Amino acid sequence: MSYDVVLLGASGFTGALTAEYLAKNAPADLKWAVAGRNHKKLEVFGKDVLHADVTDPKSLQALAESTKVVATTVGPYIQYGEPLVAACADAGTDYVDLTGEPEFVDRMYVRYHERAVQTGARIVHACGFDSIPYDLGVQYTVEQLPERVPIQVDGLLRVAGRPSGGTFHTALTAFSRPKQHLDAHRARRAAEPRPVGRTAKSVRGRIHRQEGFWAVPLPTIDPQVVAYSARLLDAYGPDFRYAHYAALNNLPMVAGGIGAAGFLVTAAQVPPVRNALLSRLKRGDGPTSEQRARSWFNVRFVGRGGGKQVITEVAGGDPGYDETAKMLGESALCLALDDLPKTAGQTTTAAAMGPALRERLSRAGMTFATLSTDDY
Numbered sequence: 581m582s583y584d585v586v587l588l589g590a591s592g593f594t595g596a597l598t599a600e601y602l603a604k605n606a607p608a609d610l611k612w613a614v615a616g617r618n619h620k621k622l623e624v625f626g627k628d629v630l631h632a633d634v635t636d637p638k639s640l641q642a643l644a645e646s647t648k649v650v651a652t653t654v655g656p657y658i659q660y661g662e663p664l665v666a667a668c669a670d671a672g673t674d675y676v677d678l679t680g681e682p683e684f685v686d687r688m689y690v691r692y693h694e695r696a697v698q699t700g701a702r703i704v705h706a707c708g709f710d711s712i713p714y715d716l717g718v719q720y721t722v723e724q725l726p727e728r729v730p731i732q733v734d735g736l737l738r739v740a741g742r743p744s745g746g747t748f749h750t751a752l753t754a755f756s757r758p759k760q761h762l763d764a765h766r767a768r769r770a771a772e773p774r775p776v777g778r779t780a781k782s783v784r785g786r787i788h789r790q791e792g793f794w795a796v797p798l799p800t801i802d803p804q805v806v807a808y809s810a811r812l813l814d815a816y817g818p819d820f821r822y823a824h825y826a827a828l829n830n831l832p833m834v835a836g837g838i839g840a841a842g843f844l845v846t847a848a849q850v851p852p853v854r855n856a857l858l859s860r861l862k863r864g865d866g867p868t869s870e871q872r873a874r875s876w877f878n879v880r881f882v883g884r885g886g887g888k889q890v891i892t893e894v895a896g897g898d899p900g901y902d903e904t905a906k907m908l909g910e911s912a913l914c915l916a917l918d919d920l921p922k923t924a925g926q927t928t929t930a931a932a933m934g935p936a937l938r939e940r941l942s943r944a945g946m947t948f949a950t951l952s953t954d955d956y
Contacts, residue, residue, distance in 0.1 A: 582646045584916040585612040588632055588664065589653035591621040593866035594678065594708075597905035598653060599625045605944070606913060615643055634660045637667065644671035651676045651707075651912040656753045657684040665692050665703060672699035674915045678908055680710035681754050682801045683761040686768035689926045693771075697925035702932050707911040708904035711805040712929050713879050713946075714824065716938050717894040718806050719930040720948050722816055726886030730819035733883040734785070735802070736795055736827040741875035741899050742867045756849060772811075778818045780810030785823035791880055791891075793827035800824065809930035817885065827880070872898035880951070889956045896946040903946065910940040 587602065589595035599614055603625065606612060613628035622629045632643045634654060644650060644667040654660050657679040668675040669692040679685060685705045696703050706712070718733050725731055754761070782803030787796050803824040810816040867875070875898035883890045896903045911929060914920070918936045929937055938948055 581648060583611045583613050583628075584647065585610065585649045585651060585912045586615050586630060586643060586647040587612070587651050587653075587912075588615045588643070590614040590625060591616050591618055592653055594901055594904060594908075595653035597901055598651065598908050599627075601905045601909040602912075603627075605909065607917070610913070610916070613647075634663055637663050640664050640667040641671065644668045644673040647673060649674040649676065649912045649916045651908055653678055653908070655679060655681075657681050658687075658753060658757070662688065662691075669696040669699060669701050669703065672696075672701045674702045674704070676704045676707040676908060676911045676915065678708040678710070678904060679705050680708075680751075680801045682804055683754065683757060683764045685801065685804070685926075686764035690764075690767045690771045693926040700924045702915060702923055703926040704911065704915070704929060704932055705926070706801060706805050707908050707929060709877070709899040709907070710800065711802040712907045712911070712937075712941070713877065713894045713896070713899075714802040715805050715809055715928055715930045716934070716941070717879055717881050717892065717948065718822060718883075719809065719813075719934060720894070720938060721881045721883040721890060721892045722820075724890045724892070724950060724953065725817075725883055725888055727815070727817070729817055729886035730821075731817045731883060731885035732821045732823075733806075733881055734790065734795070734823045734825065735806075736791055736793060736825050736880045736882070737798060737877070738793075738827045738879075739877040739899055741877070741901075742871060758849075775811050775814075778814070778820075780807055780816055780820040782807040782822045782824065785825060790825070791827065791882065793829065795825035796828055798824045798826045805928055806930075809928040812927065812931040866901060867898075872902050875899060875902075877903070884956065887955055888953065890953045891951040893949045893951055894946065895949075906944050906946070907941065910944060911937060914940055 587599055590599040613630050614622045614625050615630040615632040616622050617633050619629050630643055632639045640663050650668055650673055652664055658681050661684055665688050714735050721733055785797045803822055806822045810820040877899035878895045881892045914933045914937045920933055923932045
């Protein structure tokens with residue numbers, strides 16, 4: 581095995597930021613490389629360049645066999661991600677990505693979870709803004725509540741930032757596949773064993789006032805990831821519920837957000853309209869460093885259990901790119917270098933890395949804070 585970490589996709593917008601983050605923050609003795617099809621674009625990082633093509637399974641097999649951990653930013657993952665998951669599951673190589681696509685995550689569980697368990701590979705999806713702040717933030721909140729009691733956690737997200745072309749393409753692709761998404765969800769439910777003697781799930785919630793904001797249910801992959809962590813970890817108690825919301829200041833913002841989301845979902849079903857929208861923002865485009873410097877995110881968690889309420893907060897800078905590159909880079913380093921619980925198969929950041937990754941991200945500038953603790 582030649583490398584500790586190999587990054588696939590460094591020629592893209594988020595991939596380049598991740599490569600820059602590793603170059604600045606990885607230990608000097610870390611053996612890492614970049615991989616892709618275009619050697620010239622990748623030589624600028626001053627690292628070993630490996631050939632890898634998502635349409636060439638043999639190249640992905642060689643990539644997986646060369647390293648402890650593969651990190652990939654090549655999306656949409658439903659189109660390009662499966663061959664690399666398959667290669668890592670076969671090779672026993674740890675895998676991290678930035679997907680926010682529930683269909684992809686569910687299909688990969690059904691097809692490769694058992695193989696990864698056999699080989700010892702840790703397949704960890706959603707290692708960026710989807711879904712680390714929520715997955716680790718809920719775990720941090722649960723740690724401060726009584727043990728062995730029913731727990732309810734609400735997550736309230738506030739964010740300022742703009743998407744890249746890759747993110748926009750991924751979102752519209754996902755919106756255009758509602759039937760496939762439902763089929764994958766049902767197949768995952770049939771394949772995944774439920775915890776014995778306890779329940780753990782996400783709940784949809786409703787629009788309401790909470791913590792001074794309008795809380796609007798947010799149908800992203802994040803509650804799915806949190807609920808899976810809760811099923812994997814007994815520490816979440818005998819009956820765990822998580823609800824995920826956008827926190828908005830006023831009703832016009834609520835109406836505008838719902839209207840915009842509805843438009844995109846509807847437009848994604850009509851190929852000419854979807855293609856016209858996709859042409860407006862190309863893959864590889866993204867916000868400037870000045871725009872990213874003005875971006876931020878803040879997630880407040882309200883957890884209740886055993887007569888105790890705790891309010892915590894996870895916060896950071898530019899969510900989609902600078903912080904996402906940090907989260908993916910630190911996830912790869914954590915799997916490659918840290919002493920972690922023994923896990924295998926498709927898992928989550930909370931179950932596979934938990935406090936170790938949280939400590940890494942705290943040192944890198946993200947904050948995990950307890951705002952209040954009260955009886956109720």
